[in-house]
Amino acid sequence: MDTEALRAEARAAFAGLLAPRRLDRPATVLGAGADDLAPGREYLEALTPDGWAVPTWPRAVGGRDATPAEAGVIAEELAGFEVPDLYPYLVGLHVVGPTLLAVASPEQRGRWLPVIACGAEIWCQLFSEPGAGSDLANVGARAERDGDTWRVNGQKVWTSRGAYAHRGFLLARSDPDVPKHAGITAFCLDMRAPGVDVRPLRQMNGDAHFSEVFLDDVLVADHDRIGEPGSGWAVARTGLANERGALGAVSAGTGVSATRLAALVQARGREADPLLRSRVAAMYTASEVARLTRGRARARAEAGQVPGPEGSGAKLRASAAFKTSVDVALGVLGPAGVAGSDPVAEEWQMLFLTAPSVSIRGGTDEIQRNIVGEHVLGLPPEPRVDLDRPWTEVPR
Numbered sequence: 034m035d036t037e038a039l040r041a042e043a044r045a046a047f048a049g050l051l052a053p054r055r056l057d058r059p060a061t062v063l064g065a066g067a068d069d070l071a072p073g074r075e076y077l078e079a080l081t082p083d084g085w086a087v088p089t090w091p092r093a094v095g096g097r098d099a100t101p102a103e104a105g106v107i108a109e110e111l112a113g114f115e116v117p118d119l120y121p122y123l124v125g126l127h128v129v130g131p132t133l134l135a136v137a138s139p140e141q142r143g144r145w146l147p148v149i150a151c152g153a154e155i156w157c158q159l160f161s162e163p164g165a166g167s168d169l170a171n172v173g174a175r176a177e178r179d180g181d182t183w184r185v186n187g188q189k190v191w192t193s194r195g196a197y198a199h200r201g202f203l204l205a206r207s208d209p210d211v212p213k214h215a216g217i218t219a220f221c222l223d224m225r226a227p228g229v230d231v232r233p234l235r236q237m238n239g240d241a242h243f244s245e246v247f248l249d250d251v252l253v254a255d256h257d258r259i260g261e262p263g264s265g266w267a268v269a270r271t272g273l274a275n276e277r278g279a280l281g282a283v284s285a286g287t288g289v290s291a292t293r294l295a296a297l298v299q300a301r302g303r304e305a306d307p308l309l310r311s312r313v314a315a316m317y318t319a320s321e322v323a324r325l326t327r328g329r330a331r332a333r334a335e336a337g338q339v340p341g342p343e344g345s346g347a348k349l350r351a352s353a354a355f356k357t358s359v360d361v362a363l364g365v366l367g368p369a370g371v372a373g374s375d376p377v378a379e380e381w382q383m384l385f386l387t388a389p390s391v392s393i394r395g396g397t398d399e400i401q402r403n404i405v406g407e408h409v410l411g412l413p414p415e416p417r418v419d420l421d422r423p424w425t426e427v428p429r
């Protein structure tokens with residue numbers, strides 16, 4: 034479609050559905066300090082009939098068959114309007130959705146994608162375990178097959194959205210007698226199934242929508258398996274690359290944008306301070322590099338390739354931008370940055386307490402740097418001693 038025609042159509046549609054964006058209103062980022070699921074669901078319900086919420090998805094499952102470049106134009110137009118924090122819906126929209134489009138059966142896509150697109154079903158990601166975080170391929174939750182059913186036992190941890198999700202994107206070990214990457218299978222888990230015990234954990238910013246999840250003889254139908262048995266690592270990598278791209282987008286168009294930070298600096302009369310100007314510019318630069326890196330990922334997707342290390346680069350820049358912005362904001366706010374109780378001070382205090390987690394969730398900064406080192410710079414890989422040994426024989 035002609036770019037200018039699409040731009041005009043998107044702008045007119047959003048003007049009818051959404052309020053213009055306001056920089057002076059406190060916003061939440063990554064769900065921090067907000068457990069309210071309604072604004073996101075109402076937004077998705079409003080945008081889904083014309084496929085604006087997930088434009089690159091096929092029309093049949095809630096999208097509008099847009100190319101990645103067209104989706105970029107739509108996102109640019111959306112930036113002019115108020116968009117709620119879609120954090121509760123992020124795994125479904127940006128991790129599970131693209132993964133299902135790449136690997137799921139048509140029947141599964143028809144069953145799961147439309148209800149993700151309109152916000153009716155929320156997904157969480159059941160990957161990390163007490164013994165498998167950075168070394169995710171070490172997952173030990175067991176899935177044993179019995180005919181058309183799988184029996185799952187084990188423990189997951191740090192499950193964001195686990196406290197309210199309907200479905201979980203689960204990685205479990207289906208064959209412990211082969212090397213670790215080869216014995217994992219991915220499933221869709223019904224979070225309300227008997228044997229699923231979700232126990233919320235409290236983070237330092239006060240949020241408790243992050244949980245440990247115990248799985249005790251949970252039965253999963255084989256038609257809820259995602260991909261072939263033993264292909265779970267490839268499925269997970271597709272999901273993780275999409276997650277990094279999505280987390281890399283967090284600084285764009287949300288509460289931690291450079292525009293928003295500059296607005297705070299101006300509102301406090303500090304715009305002439307050369308040091309602050311330089312730090313806001315550094316934050317803007319990191320955000321722009323993340324945006325351009327995501328553009329490269331889009332071009333790759335357009336060429337029919339799966340997301341690569343670009344997501345790691347974007348995530349690193351976005352984490353850096355997030356941290357710089359909260360640091361600058363608290364400096365500008367002065368004592369109000371720690372003790373102020375007006376909405377603007379409270380918003381930045383919450384972001385400050387959330388910022389360290391951005392360097393951990395979705396894979397730590399160190400792991401992203403390893404990926405960039407190995408896959409972008411061509412540095413030698415880390416020594417790995419467990420690649421050819423059955424998982425059961427690797428000391429843990």
Ligand SMILES: Cc1cc2nc3c(=O)[nH]c(=O)nc-3n(C[C@H](O)[C@H](O)[C@H](O)COP(=O)(O)OP(=O)(O)OC[C@H]3O[C@@H](n4cnc5c(N)ncnc54)[C@H](O)[C@@H]3O)c2cc1C
Nearest residue numbers: 158159160161166167191192193390393394395396397399
């Ligand atoms: C807010 C938040 C939300 C999260 N949400 C989810 C979720 O929804 N679902 C989910 O499955 N997980 C989730 N996680 C878990 C997250 O993905 C893991 O915490 C992360 O991958 C790190 O794993 P770990 O905590 O086991 O730390 P470890 O892997 O034990 O790492 C500890 C430290 O060692 C470093 N390190 C480890 N290996 C290497 C290496 N090879 N080279 C260099 N340094 C290394 C790490 O960078 C880190 O600093 C979340 C985490 C946070 C903080």
